[in-house]
Amino acid sequence: MRWVDIKEGFKEFLDEFKKEKTGIAGVILLIILVLVALTAPYTTIPNLPEKWRNSQYWEDNPKNVPPTWYNMFTSQKLVPQEVYYKDELKITQLNKNTTIIEVDYVLPENYYFGPQGIIVKNINVTLNSPYEVPTISVYFERPDGKTVPLLVNKQLSSSLTVAVGRDSTISSNIYIWLVNVTEGREITMFEVPLETILISDMVAPLFAKVEPGMNVDDIIENPQPLPGTYKLILKIDNPAPDENKVIYDDIKVTFLGRTYGTMGTDYLGRDIWAGLIWGSRVSLTIGILVSVLSTIIGLVYGVTSAYLGGNADEFMMRINEIFASIPSLPILILIGATAGHITLWFIVVLLVIFGWMGIARIARSMALQIKEQTYIEAAKALGAGNGRIIFKHILPQLLPYAFAVIALSVPGAVIAEASLSFLGIGDPTAVTWGQILNAAQAQAATTKGYWWWVIPPGLGIAVVGLTFVLIGTALDKILNPRLRRL
Amino acid sequence: MGYLKYLAFRIVNAIIVLLIVTFIISALFVKVAEESNKSKMYEELMLWERSEGAKIKQSQGLEAFEQAKAAKQASLEDKYELNVPYWQKVYNKAIRTLKLDFGTTSMPIFGTNNVSDIIKVAVPRSILLFTTATIIVIILGIFLGVRAARHAGSVFDRALSIFALVTYSLPMWWTGMMFLLIFAYKLGWFPLSSMFDPQLTGWAHIKDVIWRLALPVFTYVFVIFGGWAWTTRNIMIGTLQEDFIMAARAKGIPEHKIIYGHALRAAAPPIVTMIIFALLGSLGGAIISELVFNYPGMGRLYWVALQQNETSLLIGLTYFFTVLYLASVVLADMIYGFLDPRVKVGASARM
Numbered sequence: 001m002r003w004v005d006i007k008e009g010f011k012e013f014l015d016e017f018k019k020e021k022t023g024i025a026g027v028i029l030l031i032i033l034v035l036v037a038l039t040a041p042y043t044t045i046p047n048l049p050e051k052w053r054n055s056q057y058w059e060d061n062p063k064n065v066p067p068t069w070y071n072m073f074t075s076q077k078l079v080p081q082e083v084y085y086k087d088e089l090k091i092t093q094l095n096k097n098t099t100i101i102e103v104d105y106v107l108p109e110n111y112y113f114g115p116q117g118i119i120v121k122n123i124n125v126t127l128n129s130p131y132e133v134p135t136i137s138v139y140f141e142r143p144d145g146k147t148v149p150l151l152v153n154k155q156l157s158s159s160l161t162v163a164v165g166r167d168s169t170i171s172s173n174i175y176i177w178l179v180n181v182t183e184g185r186e187i188t189m190f191e192v193p194l195e196t197i198l199i200s201d202m203v204a205p206l207f208a209k210v211e212p213g214m215n216v217d218d219i220i221e222n223p224q225p226l227p228g229t230y231k232l233i234l235k236i237d238n239p240a241p242d243e244n245k246v247i248y249d250d251i252k253v254t255f256l257g258r259t260y261g262t263m264g265t266d267y268l269g270r271d272i273w274a275g276l277i278w279g280s281r282v283s284l285t286i287g288i289l290v291s292v293l294s295t296i297i298g299l300v301y302g303v304t305s306a307y308l309g310g311n312a313d314e315f316m317m318r319i320n321e322i323f324a325s326i327p328s329l330p331i332l333i334l335i336g337a338t339a340g341h342i343t344l345w346f347i348v349v350l351l352v353i354f355g356w357m358g359i360a361r362i363a364r365s366m367a368l369q370i371k372e373q374t375y376i377e378a379a380k381a382l383g384a385g386n387g388r389i390i391f392k393h394i395l396p397q398l399l400p401y402a403f404a405v406i407a408l409s410v411p412g413a414v415i416a417e418a419s420l421s422f423l424g425i426g427d428p429t430a431v432t433w434g435q436i437l438n439a440a441q442a443q444a445a446t447t448k449g450y451w452w453w454v455i456p457p458g459l460g461i462a463v464v465g466l467t468f469v470l471i472g473t474a475l476d477k478i479l480n481p482r483l484r485r486l
Numbered sequence: 487m488g489y490l491k492y493l494a495f496r497i498v499n500a501i502i503v504l505l506i507v508t509f510i511i512s513a514l515f516v517k518v519a520e521e522s523n524k525s526k527m528y529e530e531l532m533l534w535e536r537s538e539g540a541k542i543k544q545s546q547g548l549e550a551f552e553q554a555k556a557a558k559q560a561s562l563e564d565k566y567e568l569n570v571p572y573w574q575k576v577y578n579k580a581i582r583t584l585k586l587d588f589g590t591t592s593m594p595i596f597g598t599n600n601v602s603d604i605i606k607v608a609v610p611r612s613i614l615l616f617t618t619a620t621i622i623v624i625i626l627g628i629f630l631g632v633r634a635a636r637h638a639g640s641v642f643d644r645a646l647s648i649f650a651l652v653t654y655s656l657p658m659w660w661t662g663m664m665f666l667l668i669f670a671y672k673l674g675w676f677p678l679s680s681m682f683d684p685q686l687t688g689w690a691h692i693k694d695v696i697w698r699l700a701l702p703v704f705t706y707v708f709v710i711f712g713g714w715a716w717t718t719r720n721i722m723i724g725t726l727q728e729d730f731i732m733a734a735r736a737k738g739i740p741e742h743k744i745i746y747g748h749a750l751r752a753a754a755p756p757i758v759t760m761i762i763f764a765l766l767g768s769l770g771g772a773i774i775s776e777l778v779f780n781y782p783g784m785g786r787l788y789w790v791a792l793q794q795n796e797t798s799l800l801i802g803l804t805y806f807f808t809v810l811y812l813a814s815v816v817l818a819d820m821i822y823g824f825l826d827p828r829v830k831v832g833a834s835a836r837m
Contacts, residue, residue, distance in 0.1 A: 022651075318503060321503045321815075322506050325507050325808050325812050325815075327770070327811070329773060330792075330800075331804070333773070334518065334800070419774055423773075423777075437660065437663070441777075441778065449671045449672065454664065454667055455664060457660075458656070458664065461655070461660065462652065465654065469651045469655055473651065
């Protein structure tokens with residue numbers, strides 16, 4: 001084949017491909033997917049796979065909350081995440097020993113529940129005099145004028161995180177305050193019912209109507225939101241300001257949203273949107289690699305088998321049948337489960353080992369037809385070797401078919417990888433759609449109705465699959481050699 | 487003579503493949519079992535050392551203890567077959583498997599330890615779910631495919647093609663999760679788990695089973711039938727362009743008869759092959775989909791066996807799957823040769 005012929009043939013093919021609407025749609029989708037995958041570190045969080053399993057990294061995120069845009073479809077609006085840094089806070093130095101930090105938070109009308117929690121962290125303390133440790137008190141001022149003491153005189157250290165909604169002491173204090181307001185009596189820490197504190201949402205009552213005469217359990221069960229401006233007050237007492245330094249430069253106050261980001265969060269507070277975008281890398285890479293490799297191996301194997309004929313053909317076809325009759329998914333699970341640490345490369349190799357047989361069979365039957373053509377005989381008569389005939393004369397004939405097969409077998413490979421990840425057999429250093437779904441299944445997300453966690457990864461798989469099916473069927477239509485019908 | 491020889495050749499071929507695959511499976515699983523048995527043995531030995539061993543050490547001295555420990559270790563090695571050479575074990579296991587003697591599990595599953603009995607409980611359940619669904623898919627797929635081929639290029643044909651392409655790229659288990667989310671969680675029409683209620687009997691039991699099977703069957707049909715219809719359509723369009731169809735039309739044979747009598751008959755071989763593989767394949771269940779629906783069939787059984795390290799059950803199940811596949815191959819070859827005589831002539835000519 002001369003270079004000019006190839007150029008000509010390619011131009012002809014392009015002209016024909018442009019007429020296939022589905023093919024064009026597929027190519028556009030593919031370009032978008034590749035761009036999304038390539039720009040993942042810039043559009044979302046850089047180096048996500050390293051952070052994905054580190055639950056501390058996701059501490060500042062709410063858990064199991066839907067995406068922010070979900071508010072557009074409901075009448076019960078849910079607040080988004082809000083983060084305050086040093087510049088947005090009001091820090092007043094009352095005197096040498098006392099500092100007051102104030103945070104204003106507005107709960108607008110039509111919003112339900114208020115935030116999922118409040119987290120204050122990154123107050124740096126340098127301790128030189130251990131007997132005069134600085135202390136922190138946290139108060140919460142509500143629009144109805146009532147003030148809730150959340151935390152009183154707790155010793156302050158650099159590692160301290162005030163977590164309203166996760167800390168059971170704070171939840172108990174809220175309960176004590178609720179009883180105090182509604183019934184007018186003071187109860188102690190030991191009278192607080194532990195189950196209520198651990199199971200119920202104790203942050204919602206903070207942002208709800210609480211009046212004397214109301215029932216505490218009713219408020220916890222069914223809080224009525226109280227819109228207005230709230231104020232979180234941190235009072236820090238430092239008895240020895242010269243020895244013990246308290247620095248607020250890095251302070252971070254987070255009002256955990258009841259909604260989060262583009263795609264919500266999972267049970268660890270992980271940003272599902274970032275996971276989705278990063279997952280596209282794995283899906284595309286594995287899908288394309290597996291289908292390209294298994295198609296090449298299958299083609300070469302099938303053509304060689306057909307060309308050699310006789311006993312060699314019989315032998316090679318028996319091996320093919322042996323691979324085909326081993327049930328692949330169970331064996332893949334077994335190998336994956338016993339192999340210990342699995343890398344993505346290992347998964348590619350496994351999927352290729354169990355993925356080349358069908359193509360080899362079809363390639364063989366096609367090559368059997370080509371083999372009988374006179375030009376092969378001519379090449380043989382001229383003294384061409386087996387390798388030359390196979391690679392130079394038979395394989396190029398099958399190439400157009402190979403491209404269609406590659407495109408059409410990508411969805412299978414993508415689904416196979418996702419299936420393995422879904423069963424918990426995958427590369428622990430990667431973020432994949434299958435793993436996101438695996439976590440969703442393990443946390444029973446379907447039975448709790450966490451749709452934002454279940455639907456998007458599967459849609460991702462479907463979109464990648466559809467992209468290649470569209471391209472594949474278009475290619476098939478154009479390149480379909482007559483041989484394929486036989 | 488041609489057909490019988492062709493058939494005999496295919497069956498012998500399948501048996502050879504089955505023998506080799508059985509050995510490969512046994513080698514693989516015995517290796518895994520050896521690892522877990524070794525750790526089990528050491529665990530048991532440690533336990534013995536702490537209880538009985540300590541007593542012997544106290545009453546009879548260190549020497550007697552060492553002797554007793556060696557004896558205990560030997561007996562444990564015997565129990566876990568650790569003193570038998572690896573290949574010997576593989577050979578024994580393979581031979582026993584070929585004789586359909588799968589052995590027993592260490593923990594009872596479905597109330598029995600016998601692997602054959604466990605499989606006998608699970609297979610009917612997979613048939614109930616997947617074979618039923620497959621039959622629906624076949625009927626629906628062929629009917630819709632033939633319709634699309636008759637009106638190629640129509641809105642119906644295009645809609646079907648698009649639907650087929652989309653469902654082809656969906657993982658079935660994810661679709662199952664979606665449907666659970668919509669129909670079971672949101673609308674509450676179906677149960678969240680497809681595990682049967684064992685307390686019910688008679689009519690109530692049947693009603694319970696139907697109610698619990700509805701969603702998995704619907705999921706399966708939804709994901710699979712598009713591909714079937716599309717493939718049938720493509721085969722039929724190819725056949726409808728053949729000369730003999732034109733001849734039949736020219737003779738004035740009614741269109742209905744041409745489609746179902748002539749064209750479908752000619753297109754039958756590949757479709758029948760698909761039907762055989764689908765029907766026999768459905769006996770094996772589907773691992774992930776059964777997990778999602780919490781359905782106690784073959785697929786879930788395999789998963790349980792993997793989780794509990796039940797080597798005998800794993801080998802039994804894998805052997806079952808392999809036999810199913812090879813039986814499909816032979817059956818398909820048989821029927822293909824019957825429906826399309828050219829095949830067997832080609833094969834016997836080569837022999």
